[in-house]
Structures are given as C-alpha cells and as structure tokens.
Amino acid sequence: MESRSYMFSLAKKRSTLLENKLITFAREDDNAPRTKILKKECTEQFVAFKECMKRLNDETKCGNFKDALMECGVGAFKKANSEPGYQFE
Numbered sequence: 001m002e003s004r005s006y007m008f009s010l011a012k013k014r015s016t017l018l019e020n021k022l023i024t025f026a027r028e029d030d031n032a033p034r035t036k037i038l039k040k041e042c043t044e045q046f047v048a049f050k051e052c053m054k055r056l057n058d059e060t061k062c063g064n065f066k067d068a069l070m071e072c073g074v075g076a077f078k079k080a081n082s083e084p085g086y087q088f089e
Helices: 033-041 043-056 059-082
Strands: none
Touching: 033 043, 033 059, 043 059
C-alpha cells in the first residue's frame, strides 16, 4: 500500500511517511538552548540587548545591540559545538 505513487495524485490520501515532522524551539524563549548559550558566553551583550528590547519593544531599533550579540554569539556557538561535554545550563 505504501508503494503507491503520491506524486501524480493517484491516491486520495497522502501517507504520513511523506509528511515533514520537525520539532521547533522558539529561538527567543528563555529556556531555548540558543538563549542559554548566549546568556552564559555573552552576558554583557545579552543583557544590553534585552534591556533595549524592554525599553523600545522594537528589534529594528536595537540593531546595534543585536549585531554585537550575534558577533559574540558566533564564537560562543563554535565553542558550544566543538567542546565535548559543554554544559550550557
């Protein structure tokens, strides 16, 4: 039954095997691994960006803080991905 062609609408129902199942994490959530790594490795830039966001509530107006955070984050993510046993908690 699974060998039927779904590319040319021969079957009325698509197989669940063809569906894309992704688990997504909210990038800006406080419990997201990305945020925890940034908090640990780029504390000053992270705090400055979060304070700007609280004050202005507009990410486009906090661009310079975000750029500084992302620049620091490049090294932080390389460190987190290359060191075995890295703990970001």
